[in-house]
Amino acid sequence: MLNKKYNPFLLLFAAGLLAMVYSCKKDDNKITRLPDITISASTVTEKFIGDTLKLDPTIGYDNQQATFTYKWYKTAAITVNKTIYRQISDKKALVYTLDSLGTLNLKLDVTNTTTGITATSKTSFNVVSRAERGWYVLKATAEGNTDMDAFYTNASGSQITANIITAKNGAPLSGIPVDLGFTGFYTWYNPATKAFVSTNTCLIPVSAKEAMAYRIKDEKILANTEQLFFVPPTLATRNFQSLVCDPNLMTIVDNGKVSGMNPNANSFLPERSGDYNLSPYFTIAPYKYNNSNLGYILGFDKTSESFAIVRYKQTDISYFPDNYLAGSKFNYPYNISSNKMGCQLVFMGNTDGTLDSLSSSNGRAYGLLKKDNSNDMLLVGLNTELLIPARYGNGGFSPVAFKLDLPASSYPDLTSASLYAINKNNPILYFAKGNTIGFYNIDAKVYNSSMYNFGAGEEITYIKFIDAQYDSITANNFRNLVVATYLNGKYKVYRFTVLGNTLTQTGTLFEGTGRIKSLIYAVPSGYSSATFTSLSDSMYRYY
Amino acid sequence: MPGVYSGQQYLQFYTTTTAGTKEVVTANAAFYYLDASKITDTVLLHVVTTGSVPSKTSYVQLTAFTDNTVISTYPDAIAGVQYVSFDDANLKKLMKVDAGKYEAYIPVVLKRDPSLKEKVYQLRFKIGISNDFKPGNSNHTEGVIYISDRLSQPSNWTTTFFLGAYGLVKHQFIIEQSGQPWDSDFITTLTKPVDLNAQSFYLFKFTQALKTVNAARQAAGLTELREDPLVPSTAVTFPSL
Known part of the structure; x- marks a missing residue:
């Protein structure tokens, strides 16, 4: 049975409520509706890190005058239960430097200072490199x-x-x-x-x-x-002279001494011990998927005029003994020592192919040496398979598997060139002198001292055959001879496709101020897949 | 107005460990690294009051004891020989918490006795009952100081230490090569947190130096560096780089 006794406080509250409702009514019995706060959409597409983001949305209030406060927030953290925001501005127009990669979630609160009513707008976009x-x-x-x-x-x-x-x-x-x-x-x-x-x-x-x-x-x-x-x-x-970025051992040479x-x-x-003075030219063997060849860098000691190897997990450098591969493993038993060669190295670079007879081999390099007290040169083929402990023992044999004299009288431009490069797919040596590129086909013994000429006065400062098969966007991959020139304080970077003896310029010409010493085509770091090898694992292509 | 507790004063060692975990305050006092003219060394123990802040200067009582619950390779230090007795009248004046303070550093004075060249001694102690304090949380009222005047294996040179097995000759060698003390405090800078970069550096440096030293020794007709010159199997080695 209901209790008929009314609570006087309840009655007082009901009367107050009635008075409030009545006060909101105009004479024509319509309730005055407060306008909505509208915020124009802030559509942001992908932005780059470091960019300054500027957003100045239009605030609508049904054409009525009002005063607002503004609070811009970015997502500080997102958990299962809640999103935590951090305020980044109290201005209507946001000016904000994008300082981190990933999705950026922004929230804008616009509050009417009279009514206290707040409208919110959210936008999100990716900040990329x-x-x-x-x-x-x-x-x-x-x-x-x-x-x-x-x-x-x-x-x-x-x-x-x-x-x-x-x-x-x-x-x-x-x-x-x-x-x-x-x-x-x-x-x-x-x-x-x-x-x-x-x-x-x-x-x-x-x-x-x-x-x-x-x-x-x-x-x-x-x-x-x-x-x-x-x-x-x-x-x-201090006098840094070279840097090698093997995935398992980065080395830097300072005054001929190497640190890893x-x-x-x-x-x-600390620098590795020993009485040596390394030249600035190095090469490394092609990447293998079992990583067995990583961390073995082939160089040349100017003091002993010998090829040397800088291995990871060692405190000094090593030389190759005068032992020679022969027999079934080796088609061309030259029995050439890699020690006391009577020359100084002026260039070294690797290329595809093999200098031994193992069908699974892939890895050879060529070293160009200038003979002591002479303008003549010596070209040697180096079996980079011999760097790999798992293949032939721990550097137990001379890597020199080929030798060819290049007299200055027969090859004047090659032996007096200032820069050299090697084709990464075939044993073709390119050389640059002044504004001219020539080549020497090692297998075919074809010599051409002028395969390409740049404009008068353009000095070649960099030449390298870059075999870039490491971009995950495989359409970007290329095999180009890349050449930088210098003239009147400015550089140009040319890219060429190579077909036989012909260089055909391709791609955009890069231009800027200064004189180029080195360059690299960089791509996002990633692991190798069936269609490409990562840049880290492809670094051997630059040596 | 909130009430202020003004009852019994308690004292314990300062700690940052989780409540409920027993922690024995540990220190190493190695005269080996000090100048030969120095005949005493002082370890300061950080103590904090609980219960109430002293309204007057309050004195601390430390008590040495033998812990029969652990098997130790080190003999207990003897008061008056390897350390100044906790009952020494002059020392007791310094073992205090000042009025209005909730913490203090209590000195333990160690003596450079010749016996420390032969052995490492341990001084186990705990906060005792004094006229002013009772021991606080029993998880934080005990301590031990290892006292020596010779190289000794730092407590954190464990079996998995990155320089390999411990040896006195090896210890001396790395001190000479690096100029660092290689005591517990220094090792802590490499292991907490683990600094693989610094560990790689020292391992490389010592491996390289050992190779050079052994080559010189060999040239001089000596054996390689050994812990025991007569036992080849004690040659000083380091783990692979």
Whole structure:
């Protein structure tokens, strides 16, 4: 049975409610509706990291005057139960520098300061790297220091960014350029979190005096020279001369002495011991899927005039004994020592093919040596299979498997050239002198001292046959002879397809200021697949 | 107005470990690394009060004891020989928490006795009952100091240490080659957190130096560097790079 006794407070509340409803009525009995706050849509397509985002949405209020406050938020964290936002602006127009890769979720709250009513708008888009795919060139500045330009290839087409090192570092690297390397494994010590962050994909630009690790995807310098060495070489006498980026061993040569960095480390170990003076030319064997050949870098000791090997997990360098492969394993038993050769190395590079008779072999290199006290040269074929412990023992045999004299009288332009390159698919040696490219076909013994001429005054400063089969976008892959020239303070980078003796220019000409020493076609780091081999594993193509 | 507890004062060692976990405060006092003229060394023990903040200077009592629950390779230190007795009148004046303070550093003074060249001694102690304090959380009232005047295996040079098995000659060798003490504190900088980069550096450096030293020894008609010159199997080695 209902209790008939009414609560006086309940009655008072009902009366108040009635009064409120009545007060909202006009004389014509219509309720005045507050206008909606409308926010124009902010549609953002993919943006690049480092870009400054500018959003200035139009706020509507049914053409009525009102005052609003604005709060822009970005997603700080998303958990199963909630999304955590962090406010990034209290202005109507957002100006925000995109500082991290990935999906960026933005939220705008617009609040009417009179009514307290808030309208919300959300937008999200991807922030991507502009820099992971494209050409990077290492160049000498007019002052003789080192900087880097990039010609990006991304969703926005080709873009040029000049003088990256100066922009990011505040100054170019001091000293003339030496080389530009790539690693997918640099370990960075993050001082903010006091933790090591592994597998950073970095370019390693090196000048005579400095080096740095430059993370490509967010265009950030992770380490300078001091941080790249546990004990940095003395600055006054420092003279970096080469860099080799084997996936299992990165090496740098300072005044002829080599230091190695293990993968997944962040600094070079002390210089290796021994009475040696390495020349700046190195090569490494073709990548094998079982990684058995990684960490063995073939070089040349100027002191002993001998080929030498820089192995990972060693504290010095090694030489090859005067033992020779013969018999069924070896078609051409030259019995050529790789020691005390009476020459100095002026170029070395690998190419496909083999210099032994094992059907599974793939890996040979050619070294061009200038004889002591002579203008004559010696060309040697090097069996890079002999670098691999699993194949023939731990460097137990001389790698020299071919020898050919190249008298200056017969090959004047080749023996006096300033730069050399080797075709990565066939044993063809290219040489550059002034503005002219010539070639020597090693197998066919065909010599041509002028296969291509650039314009008058254009000096060739870089030549390399790049066999780039490492882009996951396989349509981007190429086999080009890449040549950089210099004239009046500016460079040009030409790319050529090679067909027989003919060079045909292809692709866009890259142009900028400075004098190019080295370059690399970089792609996002990734693992090899059936259709491509990763850049890290393809680095042998640059040596 | 909230009430302020003003009852019994308790004292324990400072800790950052999870509550409920027993922690024995551990320190190493190695005279080996000190100048020969130094005959005492002082370890400061960080203590905190619980229950209440002292309203007057409050004195701390430490008590040495033998822990029969653990098997130790080290003999117990003897008061007056390897350390100044906790009952020493002058020392007791320094074992205090000042009024209004909730923490203090209590000195333990160690003596460079010749016996420390022969053995490592352990000084086990705990916070005792004094006129001013009772022991606090029993998980945090015990400590041990290892006292020596010779190289000894740091407690964190374990069987999985990155430089391989311990040896006195090896220990001396790496100290000479690096200029670092390679005591527990230094090793901690390489292992907590694990600094693989620094470990790679030192392993490389010592491997390289050992190769050079052994070559020189061989040229001089000596054996390679050994823990025991007469036992070839004790040659100093390092793990593979």
